[in-house]
Amino acid sequence: MRVDIGNALDEVASPGVPRDALERLDERVADAHERIARGRADDEFGYAALNLPETADPDAVRAAVEPFDDVETVLTVGIGGSALGAATLSSALADADAPDAYYLDNVDPDHVRTLLDGLDLSRTVVDVVSRSGTTAETLANFLVVREAMAEEGVDWTERTLVTTGESGNLRDLAEKHDLPSVRVPEGVPGRFSVLSTVGLAPAALQGIDIDALLAGAAEAADGLSGSLFETPAYAYGATAYALDIRGAGVNAMMPYAEGLETFAEWFAQLWAESLGKDGLGQTPVRALGATDQHSQLQLYRAGPRDKLVTFVDVDDRPDVPIPETDLEGLDYLADTDLGELLDAEFRATEASLAESGRPSVRVELDALDAHSLGGLLYGMEAACVLAGELYEVETFTQPAVEWGKEAARDILRGERDRSEKATLRVE
CATH class of the missing domain: 3.40.50.10490 (Glucose-6-phosphate isomerase like protein; domain 1)
Incomplete structure (x- = not known):
């Protein structure tokens, strides 16, 4: 550059x-x-992202994706940095022969249903990405995808890769079902995670040269x-x-x-x-x-x-x-x-x-x-x-992002009014 x-x-x-x-x-x-x-030397939160060229383990990524064959589509289920980095790599680097890549990074029901209806889920690998394993949008979409697979007679445990932290719902799920998984590194915020497992795993599934990256x-x-x-x-x-x-x-x-x-x-x-x-x-x-x-x-x-x-x-x-x-x-x-x-x-x-x-x-x-x-x-x-x-x-x-997440959860629980401001509606 x-x-x-x-x-x-x-x-x-x-x-x-x-x-x-x-x-x-x-x-x-x-x-x-x-x-x-100093932040890099001490592997401080955030600054650790600038150490990823040294600390990322491409061999572990390749080992995690190796069980998947007959891959026609890679479906990344994540939001924000859990999807945008992977999408950037795919858009820029995936060649014409690579598996197609799609992203469920929104919970718009029309988009989700239309996308899933158009995929052969028996030849799709789902990479569900959440460091905490509790991200509402990601977990909701993953549950929808899992049900769609079951409805088509697809064993979701054979087609799912988990990208998450050391603990949480997704980590428990991966261990319970013995799912292939990669760890999101500590100290790396999602928007800085493209050079970690978050971006490298879906890239490897598409045959992108992660070593050169x-x-x-x-x-x-x-x-x-x-x-x-x-x-x-x-x-x-x-x-x-x-x-x-x-x-x-x-x-x-x-x-x-x-x-x-x-x-x-x-x-x-x-x-x-x-x-x-x-x-x-x-x-x-x-x-x-x-x-x-x-x-x-x-x-x-x-x-x-x-x-x-x-x-x-x-x-x-x-x-x-x-x-x-x-x-x-x-x-x-x-x-x-x-x-x-x-x-x-x-x-x-x-x-x-x-x-x-x-x-x-x-x-x-x-x-x-x-x-x-x-x-x-x-x-x-x-x-x-x-x-x-x-x-x-x-x-x-x-x-500000965290405030919005908490407010959305409170609204769904009925613990917060859906509107906390005056309205002037024109119909």
Whole structure:
């Protein structure tokens, strides 16, 4: 992963970051890096996620998925970080011959029923993911899936992988039925768990190279230093922070690769849940190049000056030549391919924002492969942790999310009114 922050400087954009302000900020980055290094060395909660390239055990993951054969579909039952990481890996890396991947990460009954009705459950592996084993949405969906399997005469115990912590309902279930299982590592919040068993197990079921993924992450980890001018991850996290406090409170993540569309969703959870505290934090927005040049770019270029646009560009793309045509006005497409067109669209969008004085940051990958994606995911996690240190927030907690979970349970138990605010209903 390489990061170019030139178009985020105040000599190009407004809001923008002065070079001397970055140099002053680099002193705080050095202090933050020391705190991160201590946290990693002590395997502290949250900071332990940055040790996953070393502590993850791909052999244990492969052993857990080995019993499953004749796999047509991988169905991950989880929510938030228990599903988004796996979905990111699948979208970016699964090849055409891999088992299909689906996710039950919502309890919308129409979606759940429609999805299950369309699957051959006798050839589906269900990976149920919950660290605590008590996540309401996950357990509810798993019970529905289990019943659907029974109705089709499928032995759910032969088609279920459990990904959970050392104790809890799911751990008890796995032990009772002798189910294949992998442990969610201690000290790793769900949104930081993509490089753990949470992301690696479904990836292994799809034949994704999890060793290359971890190798790319390890390379990024080895590159962490005490300066934003030497560490791409810190350059990104520090620049996003510096722009936010200067008014760019929205961060539009815009990869120029269809396979990274789900990555933008993963990033949105990482950035929002980690940094949105104490009245602070950027609001992440998901976009996709070149598609959203035609739906969002107008706002980014000519709307309020409150946005940072983060581009993710991929150097090496497949060759798909554009056929010759005699249609009038398309001569500029002659002797080009789709990759060149996409690159031209990216360059034009980047230039458009710079010309209008709007800040952007470019993140570059060599290719959309397991090694590069591992580096990108690790880099964004490190950037997020660094930004949390600069904001001085509790990066690894999510009290607002926990409040909502408790409120939902209370409503279901009849212990809380469904509405705690005034209403003005128009019918």
